[in-house]
Amino acid sequence: MGTEISEMVEIDGHVLKLSNLDKVFWPDEQITKARLIKYYFDMAPFILPIIRNRPLVLKRYPHGIEGDFFYQKECPSYAPEWVETFPIKHSHKVINYLVCNNTATLIWMANQGCLEIHGWLSRVENIDSPDLAVIDLDPAEGASFRDVLKVARIIREALDAFGIKGFPKTSGSAGLHIFIPLSSGYTFEDITKAVKCLAEIIVNTYPNGVTIERAKSKRTGKVYLDYLQNGRGKTMAFPYSLRPLPGAPVSMPVSWEEVEQMKIAAGGFSLLNARSRVVISEELTKIFFQEKQNIDELLNLGPSAPATGNTKMYHLDLPLS
Secondary structure, X not given: OOOOOOEXXXXXXXXXXXXXXXXXXEOOOOEEHHXXXXXXXXXXXXXXXXXXXXXXXXXXXXXXXXXOOEEEOOOOOOOOOOOEEEEEEOOOOEEEEEEOOOHHHHHHHHHOXXXXXXXXXXXXXXXXXXXXXXXEEXXXXXXXXXXXXXXXXXXXXXXXXXXXXXXXXXXXXXXXXXXXXXXXOOOHHHHHHHHHHHHHHHHHHOOOOEEOOOOHHHOOOOEEEOHHHHOOOOOEEOOOOEOOOOOOEEOXXXXXXXXXXXXXXXXXXXOOOHHHHHHHHHHHHHHHHHOOEOOHHHHOOOOOOOOOOOHHHOOOOOOOO
């Protein structure tokens, strides 16, 4: 067996031992754990404001993307004492989630083989009131990323009709996520209902291209809108998170202009080029943080919605090309 390559570093006044730095995490590209750690160190100024005070779920790949992985909600007992945690009561137990508010914690996570950053849609100061809602666009078998972009354009028109701004990002996999920044006071039930209502409107407007069917066998050739990602305790890959796929793709904020002009590819952003993209994405993120929106009109289906509240009867005249 070879000698383990490790290094002691000091970050934010904390000393960390970075281990197995030569271990290959992405075999095709020969990307090592050292490059994984450097990526998160370089991107920390852009990642930390977005995940500040959010409970995180660790998705760990100790042997790289081709090895076994596991989710870890409870922060490990061996974590350094300076790693912040936050207890959240679930139906049968209390889970102490990791909270990442500094670069040292982010690098400690990466050193644990945590490739992805999966965060809650709420922050610890108001844990049951999310400050984000998300529309998750996932192409089913037979649908393409171009179909995803087409549906995203329709969703933007629908959001505009309700006076709501959405902020798209690539999922880093095959789909797209649209984040909606929220004002305070909404529950997870509220945002799930709101996104479901919107999804039903989109399905009614474009039934041949969009679905909310849970059964995968009924989604073929369509883009699936997963409104259930807004439930309490649900997490998803946050902006700039790496994904455990060939090419080391990154979940990247994109502009609506790029979506409209279909200038982006599903795996177009990666560990290898993400840093050069930050100037564009940072501007998008600044605007994102300035928005705190109410979704009352969508929750009530808007002034022109039928009194029955049946979204299947509610249709928007939106462009489909």
